[in-house]
Amino acid sequence: VRSHAxxxxxxxxxxxLKIEGMVNRPSSLSLKSLKRFKTHSTTATLTCAGNRRSEYxxxxxxxxxxxxxxxxxxxxxxxxxxxxxxxEAEVMPDAKYVWFEGLDQIEKGGGIIPFxxxxxxxxxxxxxxAAAPLLADRMNDAILTADHGFPLRTVxxxxxxxxxxxxxxxxxxxxxxxxxxxxxxxxxxxKNTTKIAPWSTLRHPGAPQFLFYRF
Numbered sequence: 622v623r624s625h626a627x628x629x630x631x632x633x634x635x636x637x638l639k640i641e642g643m644v645n646r647p648s649s650l651s652l653k654s655l656k657r658f659k660t661h662s663t664t665a666t667l668t669c670a671g672n673r674r675s676e677y678x679x680x681x682x683x684x685x686x687x688x689x690x691x692x693x694x695x696x697x698x699x700x701x702x703x704x705x706x707x708x709e710a711e712v713m714p715d716a717k718y719v720w721f722e723g724l725d726q727i728e729k730g731g732g733i734i735p736f737x738x739x740x741x742x743x744x745x746x747x748x749x750x751a752a753a754p755l756l757a758d759r760m761n762d763a764i765l766t767a768d769h770g771f772p773l774r775t776v777x778x779x780x781x782x783x784x785x786x787x788x789x790x791x792x793x794x795x796x797x798x799x800x801x802x803x804x805x806x807x808x809x810x811x812k813n814t815t816k817i818a819p820w821s822t823l824r825h826p827g828a829p830q831f832l833f834y835r836f
Contacts, residue, residue: 623669623692625736625803626727628767629788636772638756642720642794645711652772655756658701663751666695667782670808698776700757703792704748712742712794719745720799721775724790729802737801738784740777742794752778756789783808 637649669692677683686692707719723736740754747753755776758765765771770787777784783803798804 622768623686623782624725624768624787626725629724629726631724631772631788633772638773638789639791640706640710640794641791643713643716643796644707644794645713646709648710650706652758655701655706655758655773658705660699661702661749661753661755662697662699663753663755663776663778664695664697665751665776665778666693667776667785668693670781670783692782696760697762698755698757699759699762700755700773700776702748703754703756703775704746706756706792707745707794710794712746715796716742716794718742718795718798720791720793720795720801721784721786721789722791722793722799722801723786724788734802735790736786736803737799738786738804739795739799739801740780740784744777744780754778781808 633652636652638651638655640646640648640650669688671685671688672692673688673690674683674685675687675689678687703719718739719742720739721737725736726733727736744752745754756773757770757776758773760766760769765774770789773789774787775785775789793799
């Protein structure tokens with residue numbers, strides 16, 4: 622379990638998931654209304670971006686929890702396909718990314734922010750199979766615990782655990798990656814060991830100027 626703030630206390634009866642941004646049909650969905658979508662199940666391993674972070678200290682101290690090889694877990698998740706929810710919202714043709722924002726409240730830079738992340742629209746629109754992202758409300762056939770994101774979280778198989786945002790409260794469809802601190806700034810390691818192509822050939826319009834990284 623990895624979190625950046627205390628678990629938020631969420632009333633499931635009043636919970637609403639907001640769908641906004643580059644969609645023709647913005648909406649606010651209750652847990653009950655999500656039940657109209659088909660339920661999917663997937664077994665996925667989630668790994669913290671900082672798993673084995675302590676090994677990077679050979680090249681200088683790396684900030685963050687000094688994980689060895691324990692920041693990893695495996696479970697079977699149940700929920701609805703993100704692609705089905707986005708299809709109902711009618712994603713606009715020029716959309717390129719889907720942002721996720723949690724309902725947690727993290728003190729950062731003198732303010733309060735949620736945990737967040739984003740994934741490419743192509744990943745978000747995978748509807749079936751082991752690679753399909755879920756909006757999950759169950760883990761190993763039991764309702765999510767608060768530690769694991771109750772009442773709703775994303776599960777993005779094949780991506781670092783930071784993209785599987787817990788306590789999901791808002792989805793934004795956009796033409797650029799999320800500006801949230803935890804995708805725009807954190808969870809990156811800059812390592813200049815090879816020649817990097819000119820910035821102008823790699824930079825996505827509107828993206829922050831620290832996207833050069835390798836894992």
